[in-house]
Amino acid sequence: MRYFIVFSYFGKSYHGWQIQPNAITVQEVLEDGLSKLLRQGLSVVGAGRTDAGVHAKQMYAHFDFDGEFDVDELVYRLNALLPDDIAIAEIRAVKEDAHARFDAIERTYEYWITQEKNPFYLDSAHYLRHRLDVPAMNEAARLLMEHRDFECFSKSNTDVRTFNCDVKKAEWTVDADKLVFTIVADRFLRNMVRAVVGTLIEVGIGKSDLEYVRNVLKSKDRSLAGPSVPAKGLYLTKISYPESLQKYE
Structure with missing residues (x-):
């Protein structure tokens, strides 16, 4: 069984x-x-x-x-x-x-950033002292939902049949004392979320703009995207399955 x-x-x-x-x-x-x-x-x-x-x-x-x-x-x-x-x-x-x-049809990840030094987030969030332009980061995040091929955010030399992912949600929100990036898709490439967050941070600190993100997405070149953020801030939070599977007894 x-x-x-x-x-x-x-x-x-x-x-x-x-x-x-x-x-x-x-x-x-x-x-x-x-x-x-x-x-x-x-x-x-x-x-x-x-x-x-x-x-x-x-x-x-x-x-x-x-x-x-x-x-x-x-x-x-x-x-x-x-x-x-x-x-x-x-x-x-x-x-x-x-x-x-x-059989999984959807996966959700969160990435946590704290903007103030906090010992309780030492191993559970990425501390970033730079002030971030959250509205600009959300504008850039929305571009993800307009694309299917995310080779630009994939770890190099990854053996996959396709780099296509259907991103259904990509949004930054303020949750009490931390900033949370939530992304939902049918599948993710290796290292994809950490590379996406690193790229959006480039926009948030004013180093890059929307055109930069558009060019990265079109490039299929990982070297043009932002650096990967530390693993400790990343959480797999939900996996969804068809109702028929969930209700099986």
């Missing part, structure tokens, strides 16, 4: 989601925990990859297991076994062909 597992993690201690040699990852820790509790070697397939240091408020993965277990009990025991920076919210049975990655 196939199960979806819904969880969150604070990424500071991990070299991203995907298992890698000689580096601790969220996938490895989660697989080890499930395998110990269910007494069977299991692999989990994530809804996507997050880079080293990136956080997830909501992440999905699926795994297959043919035995029986009490779902609530497994959630409780898995949370007790896992380190404090990974938390399981839910485990539920889904269709045999349900896929955490390929």
Whole structure:
């Protein structure tokens, strides 16, 4: 039987989601925990990859297991076994062909910036002392929704079939003591959000303008875009699936 597992993690201690040699990852820790509790070697397939240091408020993965277990009990025991920076919210049975990655129809990321030195955001937001022109950054962000090809924001030498993404929302808002960039799309390229934020900051500090962003988008050249911002300010906050999959029992 196939199960979806819904969880969150604070990424500071991990070299991203995907298992890698000689580096601790969220996938490895989660697989080890499930395998110990269910007494069977299991692999989990994530809804996507997050880079080293990136956080997830909501992440999905699926795994297959043919035995029986009490779902609530497994959630409780898995949370007790896992380190404090990974938390399981839910485990539920889904269709045999349900896929955490390929069935996802929308993903939402946030990037947090703090403009004042704050020790409580030391590992969870990017401190930027420059005053930012938020309206100008929002004007530039709206240009993202007019394009499909985002090769200019993709990590170099990335092996993907297409650089096309359908960006449905890109907006800066002030949330109490931090500035939050929210971006929603059907898919994201590796390092894309951090490169987008770095490019929009160039506009916010007055170093560049809308024409610069238009030229970057047309160029398909990563070297023309702004620098990638630190991973610690980036959060995967939501993954959406078709209603038919969500309601399956």
